[in-house]
Amino acid sequence: MKNRWLVIISICSLLLGAGGTYASFLWILPPGTMDFSKEKVGSEQQATTERERISGLEKVADAFDLIRKSYVEDVSDGQLIQGAIQGMVGTLQDPYSVYMDEEASERFNDSFDSSFDGIGAQIAIQEGKLIIISPIKNSPAEKAGLKARDRIISIDGETVEGLDLFEASKRIRGKKGSVVKLEIARSELTKPLTIEIMRDKVPVLTVFSDMKKNAEKNIGYIQITTFAQHTAKDFTTELRKLEEQNLKGLIIDVRGNPGGMLSSVEDILFQIVTDSKPYVQIEERSGKRNPLYTSLKKKLPYPITLLVDEGSASASEILAGALSEIEGYTLVGKKTFGKGTVQQALPLDDHSNIKLTMFKWLTPDGNWIHGKGIKPTIEVEQPAYFHAHSLQLDETLALDMNNENVTIAQEMLLALGFGSGRQDGYFDEQTERAVKAFQSIKKMPVTGRIDVETAVKLEEEIVKAIQDEKNDLQLQVALKTFR
Amino acid sequence: MKNRWLVIISICSLLLGAGGTYASFLWILPPGTMDFSKEKVGSEQQATTERERISGLEKVADAFDLIRKSYVEDVSDGQLIQGAIQGMVGTLQDPYSVYMDEEASERFNDSFDSSFDGIGAQIAIQEGKLIIISPIKNSPAEKAGLKARDRIISIDGETVEGLDLFEASKRIRGKKGSVVKLEIARSELTKPLTIEIMRDKVPVLTVFSDMKKNAEKNIGYIQITTFAQHTAKDFTTELRKLEEQNLKGLIIDVRGNPGGMLSSVEDILFQIVTDSKPYVQIEERSGKRNPLYTSLKKKLPYPITLLVDEGSASASEILAGALSEIEGYTLVGKKTFGKGTVQQALPLDDHSNIKLTMFKWLTPDGNWIHGKGIKPTIEVEQPAYFHAHSLQLDETLALDMNNENVTIAQEMLLALGFGSGRQDGYFDEQTERAVKAFQSIKKMPVTGRIDVETAVKLEEEIVKAIQDEKNDLQLQVALKTFR
Numbered sequence: 001m002k003n004r005w006l007v008i009i010s011i012c013s014l015l016l017g018a019g020g021t022y023a024s025f026l027w028i029l030p031p032g033t034m035d036f037s038k039e040k041v042g043s044e045q046q047a048t049t050e051r052e053r054i055s056g057l058e059k060v061a062d063a064f065d066l067i068r069k070s071y072v073e074d075v076s077d078g079q080l081i082q083g084a085i086q087g088m089v090g091t092l093q094d095p096y097s098v099y100m101d102e103e104a105s106e107r108f109n110d111s112f113d114s115s116f117d118g119i120g121a122q123i124a125i126q127e128g129k130l131i132i133i134s135p136i137k138n139s140p141a142e143k144a145g146l147k148a149r150d151r152i153i154s155i156d157g158e159t160v161e162g163l164d165l166f167e168a169s170k171r172i173r174g175k176k177g178s179v180v181k182l183e184i185a186r187s188e189l190t191k192p193l194t195i196e197i198m199r200d201k202v203p204v205l206t207v208f209s210d211m212k213k214n215a216e217k218n219i220g221y222i223q224i225t226t227f228a229q230h231t232a233k234d235f236t237t238e239l240r241k242l243e244e245q246n247l248k249g250l251i252i253d254v255r256g257n258p259g260g261m262l263s264s265v266e267d268i269l270f271q272i273v274t275d276s277k278p279y280v281q282i283e284e285r286s287g288k289r290n291p292l293y294t295s296l297k298k299k300l301p302y303p304i305t306l307l308v309d310e311g312s313a314s315a316s317e318i319l320a321g322a323l324s325e326i327e328g329y330t331l332v333g334k335k336t337f338g339k340g341t342v343q344q345a346l347p348l349d350d351h352s353n354i355k356l357t358m359f360k361w362l363t364p365d366g367n368w369i370h371g372k373g374i375k376p377t378i379e380v381e382q383p384a385y386f387h388a389h390s391l392q393l394d395e396t397l398a399l400d401m402n403n404e405n406v407t408i409a410q411e412m413l414l415a416l417g418f419g420s421g422r423q424d425g426y427f428d429e430q431t432e433r434a435v436k437a438f439q440s441i442k443k444m445p446v447t448g449r450i451d452v453e454t455a456v457k458l459e460e461e462i463v464k465a466i467q468d469e470k471n472d473l474q475l476q477v478a479l480k481t482f483r
Numbered sequence: 484m485k486n487r488w489l490v491i492i493s494i495c496s497l498l499l500g501a502g503g504t505y506a507s508f509l510w511i512l513p514p515g516t517m518d519f520s521k522e523k524v525g526s527e528q529q530a531t532t533e534r535e536r537i538s539g540l541e542k543v544a545d546a547f548d549l550i551r552k553s554y555v556e557d558v559s560d561g562q563l564i565q566g567a568i569q570g571m572v573g574t575l576q577d578p579y580s581v582y583m584d585e586e587a588s589e590r591f592n593d594s595f596d597s598s599f600d601g602i603g604a605q606i607a608i609q610e611g612k613l614i615i616i617s618p619i620k621n622s623p624a625e626k627a628g629l630k631a632r633d634r635i636i637s638i639d640g641e642t643v644e645g646l647d648l649f650e651a652s653k654r655i656r657g658k659k660g661s662v663v664k665l666e667i668a669r670s671e672l673t674k675p676l677t678i679e680i681m682r683d684k685v686p687v688l689t690v691f692s693d694m695k696k697n698a699e700k701n702i703g704y705i706q707i708t709t710f711a712q713h714t715a716k717d718f719t720t721e722l723r724k725l726e727e728q729n730l731k732g733l734i735i736d737v738r739g740n741p742g743g744m745l746s747s748v749e750d751i752l753f754q755i756v757t758d759s760k761p762y763v764q765i766e767e768r769s770g771k772r773n774p775l776y777t778s779l780k781k782k783l784p785y786p787i788t789l790l791v792d793e794g795s796a797s798a799s800e801i802l803a804g805a806l807s808e809i810e811g812y813t814l815v816g817k818k819t820f821g822k823g824t825v826q827q828a829l830p831l832d833d834h835s836n837i838k839l840t841m842f843k844w845l846t847p848d849g850n851w852i853h854g855k856g857i858k859p860t861i862e863v864e865q866p867a868y869f870h871a872h873s874l875q876l877d878e879t880l881a882l883d884m885n886n887e888n889v890t891i892a893q894e895m896l897l898a899l900g901f902g903s904g905r906q907d908g909y910f911d912e913q914t915e916r917a918v919k920a921f922q923s924i925k926k927m928p929v930t931g932r933i934d935v936e937t938a939v940k941l942e943e944e945i946v947k948a949i950q951d952e953k954n955d956l957q958l959q960v961a962l963k964t965f966r
Contacts (some may be wrong), residue, residue, distance in 0.1 A: 056560055057547060059831055061540055063568040063582070066829050071575060072768055072840045077539055080571045085546040087570015088563045092554060099546070285555055346549050352572055357555045402885065402909045426885045426909050 060084060085354070096343050103349040107166060109290040112261055116231035118173040119180060121146055122204035123165065127392065129170055129256050130160045144197040146184070153192055154183040174199050206231045209238035212481040215247035218462060220302075222267075224252065227260025227315040232267030234303045237303060239271070247435035249482035250300075251318070253307040255333060255474070259314030262342070269322055270294045272304060277364040282342065284359060305330045305481045308376055309475055313337035321363030331376040332478040336453030378481070380474045385415030385462050401427040409450050412458045413438060415474075416465070528810045543567060568837070577840050579826050585834040591647060595744055596687060597713035601656040602663060603685035604629055606648065610875065613643045613651055619685060627680040627718030631666070636675055637666040657682050692721035697962040699730035703785075706737065707751075710743025710798040715750030722754070732965035733783075733803070736790040737815060738957070742797030745825070752805055755787060760847040764806040765825065769844060772849075773897045788813045789963045790957055791859055798821035803857045804846030814859040815961040861964070863957045868898030868945050880933035884910040892933050895941045897920060899948070 064080055085099045100108055110116065120139020121132050134184040135141035152160055155171045163171070172180055184193045208223045221240035224231060242250070243315045269279045280289030288332055302340040306323050308316065308331055323329040362368050373464050397406055407425035413434045414420060421430035432448040439446045442457055450458075465471050547563055569582045583591055584671045593599070603622025604615050613635040618624035620906035638654045646654070655663055659682055665677045703725035707714060725733070744820065752762045761774030789806050791814055799821050806812040825842040845851050872891045880889055881931055896917045897903060904913035915931040922929045925940055933941075948954050 011763075025596055057540060057544055057564065057567075059564055059835075060543060060567045060571075060830055063571060063837055064540060066831075066837055066839065067571055067575070070827075070829065070839055070841050071580070072824060072842055073575075074768070075575065079539065081542055081575050082544045083570040083572075083574035084540075085570065087566040087568065087573065088543075088546060088550055089566075090570065091562050091566035092550070092556075092558065097554070161880075285557070341555060344553075346553065348545050352542075355548055356549065356553055358553050359555055377942035400911075402905075402907045424885045 044119060076134070085341045085348070089354060089356075092357070094341070096339070096341055096355070097357045098355050100345070100353045100355055105345070105351065105353045106175055106352050108345065108353070108355070112229045114228060115201050115203045117176045117197055117199055118146070118169075118172060118202050119146075119197045120177055121172075123152070123169060123172070125165055125168075130163070136205070139202050140197050140200045144195050144198075145476035146182075146195065147186065149187070151185040152289070153185055156181050157183075164344055164425055204228060204230075205234070207238055208236040208244075209242060211242060211245060212251070212479060214249070217482065218242075218245050218251040219479055219482055220245075220247050222250065222252050224254050224257055226257055227262075227264035228269075229261065229264070231260065231264045235268050236271065239262070247302050249302050250304045251307060251478050252304060252323075253475075254308040254312045254319060255307050256311035257313070257316040258311065258315055258337075259339070262315065262318075265318050266292075266317040266413075269319065270296060272296075272300060273322050273326045274299055277326045279326065279364060280318050281362040281364070281366060283357050283362055283368075291360065299327060303329060303482060305478045308335050308336050308374070309334040314339045315464075317369060317374055318361065318363075321367070321369065323366050324374070324377065325364040325367075330378065330478075330481045331374065331380045332380055332481065333376050334377050334379065334381070335475045336369070336373040338369055338371050338373035340368050379475055382469055382473055384417065385412070385465055388412050388415055388462050391450075391455045391459060393450070393452055393455050396452075397427060399427055399429065399448070406431070409435075409455070409458065412462055416458070416461055485955055514669075516861045518917060520610045525603075543561045549605075571658050572837060572839075575840070577824070579822070579824055579838070581838050582698070582838045582840055583828070588828070588834065589834050590826065591838070592814075593835070595712050598684050598686045599656060600659045601652075601682055601685050602627070602680045603628075603683075604655075606635070606652060606655070608648055608651075613646070619688070622685050623680050623683050627678050629678065629680075630669065632670070634668040635665055636668055639664050640666075650688045653819060659684050687713075688717070689712060690717035690721055694725060694728060695734070695962060697732070697965055700965060701728050702962055702965055703730050703733040705733065705735050707740055707799075708735050709740055710742065710745075710747035710751075712747070714743065718751050719754065721812060721962070730785045732785050733787045734958070734961050735787060735806075736958075737795045737799035737802060738790050739794035740790040740796070740799040741794065741820075742799055742822070745798060745801075748798040748801050749775075750863060752802065753779060756805050756809045757782055760809045762847060763801050763845070764845040764849060765842050766845055766851075773844065782810060786812060786965060788815055788961045789821050790961055791857070792817040792957070793856075795819060797822045800852060800857055801844065801846075804850070804852065807857070807860065808847040808850075813861065813961075814857065815861045815863055815964065816859050816928065816957045817862065817864070819852070819856040819857050821852055821854050821856035823851050861960055865949070865956055866898065866954055868895070868948055871895055871945050873934075874938045874942060876933070876935055876938050879935075881912060882912065882915050882931070886902055889914070892938070892941065893917075895945055901943055 035276070049463055064084070067075060067080060068077065082099070082101060088095050089099050091226045098104075119141040120136035121141035122134050122136070123134050125130050130152040132141075132146055132148060132152065134148045135146045152168070154160060155168070158171075160168055172182070174180060179196050179198050181194060181362050183194050184195055186193065204227045206228050210224070210432055212219045212221050218237070220335065222235060222242070224235065239250075260445050271281055274296045280292050281401045282290045282292065284290070304323060304327070306320055306329060308320050312320065312333075313336065317339065320331055320336060340360055341357045342361055344358050345353040345355045346355050356360070360370065363374075390413060391405060391408050393405060397409060399447050402425055404425060406427045407423060408426070410420045410423045410431060413431075414423065416438065418434040418438045419430075420434035422465055424430060435450055435454065436446050436448045438458070439448075441453060442456065442461075444457060447454075469475065519813065525748050544677070547567070550558060550563060551560070565582070565584065572580050572582050580871055581587075587700045588759065602624040603619035604624035605617050605619070606615050607616050607638060613636065615624075615631060615633040616685055618629045636644060637653070638651070643651055655665070657663060661807050662679050664677060664679050667678055669676060689711050692710075693704045695702045703722070705718060705721055707718065716960050718863075722733075746897045750763070756762055756777055758776045761776050763775050764772045765775065767773070787806060787810070791803050795803065795816075796819065800822065803814055803819060807814055807858055823843055823845070824840045826838050827841050828836040828838045830836050843853065844852055846857075871894060874888060874891050876888060880892060885908055887908060889910045890906060893903045893906045893908070893914060896914075897906065899921065901917040901921045903917035905911060918933055918937065919929050919931045921941070922931075922937060925944075927940060930937075952958065
């Protein structure tokens with residue numbers, strides 16, 4: 001591992017519309033290959049360099065002066081400088097190259113940490129409300145009694161209105177040992193609840209394992225949600241535990257995994273693919289390819305099947321490429337995202353960075369999958385209700401109505417096996433019959449109208465179906481790949 | 484007029500969604516007030532200035548170097564420099580401040596010309612097709628027999644596919660005396676037509692006048708479509724002609740007029756508003772206001788009514804403010820756009836400019852209407868069918884269908900007085916009855932279905948209604964303001 005470079009590959013899960021969840025690769029440069037420190041510029045060259053720099057940017061300096069002096073409002077230099085850098089990066093038309101100011105750099109670095117000081121609750125903004133998705137096991141949040149779907153009204157007495165997710169999580173987090181006061185609304189309570197929680201160190205878990213069965217055989221299952229700092233170490237620990245139980249096969253699940261640090265996926269690859277081919281090839285701007293190899297000589301005694309989908313990007317795709325092209329292992333699921341570039345965070349000053357695409361990476365056999373993705377060996381589509389929208393009623397839906405909510409209800413009914421004939425948003429008589437059938441089977445008043453109770457029941461049934469492992473067709477097929 | 488400045492006010496008719504039609508104000512700086520020429524920097528100051536410039540832009544230069552050296556693809560300096568300038572201008576969050584490269588600068592300058600060398604046909608892109616809107620009167624286009632709604636297939640043998648409007652008009656234009664060959668599709672012809680047209684000098688008309696009547700009284704009408712180079716001169720000519728016919732009132736129509744050169748509206752104001760108040764006040768960044776006055780001492784012998792709407796912006800709003808606040812004249816129509824800033828095109832080098840917002844302008848009484856617009860004295864809404872969408876059928880619309888085209892058809896039927904009950908896109912029985920009523924009155928086969936013939940007839944009826952002056956409610960109300 002000494003010959004690795006310090007490079008960061010980062011992924012925006014654009015496909016998922018998640019609005020910028022990212023993770024990154026760290027990678028170590030071979031000494032002397034690349035150097036971005038300013039100190040390296042010899043002082044005898046300084047004058048020339050400076051003059052060159054000015055001449056190249058003369059026009060930018062002119063524009064800078066014009067705007068500062070003549071714009072109708074005062075403009076800060078910092079604003080213009082940041083704009084200039086963002087403008088330059090923007091011309092690259094590369095969604096993975098971005099200027100990161102102090103806050104973005106901080107956020108970026110945090111995303112690789114293996115733990116943080118806080119209360120340990122996953123939060124999200126849903127319909128403009130700040131919601132607890134789930135408290136992490138054994139975290140201060142769980143011990144204090146926070147529950148999934150609790151709504152946070154205020155933090156330390158201040159309303160959360162107008163806060164974005166980053167701002168909100170920044171306020172909830174804080175030094176271990178300090179206390180945060182949350183005001184919580186819960187649907188079964190008539191009054192909001194105020195809970196004081198002492199912050200503690202909370203681990204960021206990225207690896208989850210389980211032992212599954214296929215025809216009496218033990219099939220190990222390891223899910224990797226992102227490739228962060230401690231991911232490889234946790235993967236090793238979980239794998240050892242599974243291997244102790246007479247493993248006949250291993251499923252690795254990187255569905256929805258947007259990537260992360262290259263060193264992380266590399267440390268995993270060193271344990272599971274042999275050195276018969278490079279696990280990845282890094283291509284420089286010049287076209288030169290640098291193949292990288294593991295040190296594993298002997299193939300594992302059990303086969304591996306990898307679960308992938310449209311959300312599997314970057315590091316997940318390096319894993320997919322290596323498993324299938326080096327060892328011929330099976331990929332199950334959907335075509336992957338398609339991100340074949342490597343970024344590094346290059347410091348501009350003490351506070352900001354440019355995250356810049358510096359390399360392409362190719363699969364063991366030299367394929368560049370950027371914009372194309374990797375096709376699974378066995379393509380399996382999840383049931384339609386895995387993609388169902390949420391129903392947000394502002395009125396009871398009934399015969400002859402025509403709107404977006406009716407479309408969603410029609411899709412949900414169809415997913416649950418109650419065909420409504422049309423899915424175009426017009427509530428016709430066949431839709432009414434489908435609603436009645438659903439209500440009758442769920443032992444509700446059979447009205448044929450979708451009121452709040454019926455809508456909630458529809459959503460519950462969809463969630464129940466998604467959570468049932470038997471309905472995870474991709475997993476079921478993966479289990480069957482081990483004969 | 485000697486004390487005017489060289490300043491450009493420019494307007495994007497954003498509200499209209501026209502995607503960047505603009506026009507601008509030229510204005511003359513009092514000598515010494517502002518100067519952007521580089522020569523003015525004293526050479527004894529040069530060194531300091533240069534050093535200051537570098538220190539301010541050190542970080543930009545660093546980023547410039549990093550990207551040039553390390554990005555995965557080659558990037559040209561020009562691209563990065565343009566990006567930096569666009570990035571700086573972008574941080575101003577001002578839609579009227581823009582970087583204009585060579586092509587944009589050229590286009591910008593062309594937009595003030597009083598004539599051009601070409602064939603004299605207004606063109607547009609509709610549904611992805613290049614269409615002739617109308618040939619200008621007495622132009623080479625008209626003499627060659629081009630007609631409104633002709634579709635241009637090729638220009639000089641090359642397909643127009645993929646061309647934008649600017650690119651297409653650039654190819655049709657050319658030196659006076661040269662010939663352009665257009666291939667034309669026309670709906671009544673089975674085969675395309677090839678027409679050769681000799682280019683000539685074609686005037687850009689921005690002023691259209693007419694004599695109208697109200698209760699036997701002569702009411703002059705002058706429409707100004709934009710404030711370009713020759714607009715004021717043409718306005719004067721038309722006004723003199725009207726004044727010779729015993730004028731009892733004058734309507735000026737700036738509906739949909741996005742603005743233009745300040746000098747143009749100023750030259751018009753000098754003829755119609757007195758010096759009792761400033762016609763406009765220019766506010767500098769420091770807050771200092773410069774009031775500007777006409778030299779007219781005596782109010783005109785007839786009253787003026789101004790027609791305005793949401794598309795009346797900038798210069799049109801200066802006109803509106805001056806007419807109402809200085810002379811108390813009536814404004815009829817809808818609230819204006821609301822653009823209260825002044826731009827100047829500042830040259831960066833021989834080819835490019837920054838169009839920068841440098842001043843605010845205030846009305847005679849000191850109101851800043853930016854983002855607010857000017858309310859008309861008498862607010863008049865046009866009939867709903869003035870805003871009707873176009874119907875693009877890919878199938879015959881019939882009972883039980885549910886789509887966007889049905890919505891549009893329902894709106895058109897309602898506009899023409901055939902109420903269809905609902906306008907939500909569901910083709911119910913009442914919609915069918917409305918279609919039958921329309922077909923019956925128009926003496927068409929009464930099918931209750933909207934096929935191509937019915938759709939064409941619906942559109943024709945809407946266009947007919949819009950073109951009928953009697954349906955221009957705003958104009959009708961304006962005529963009634965003269966008792």
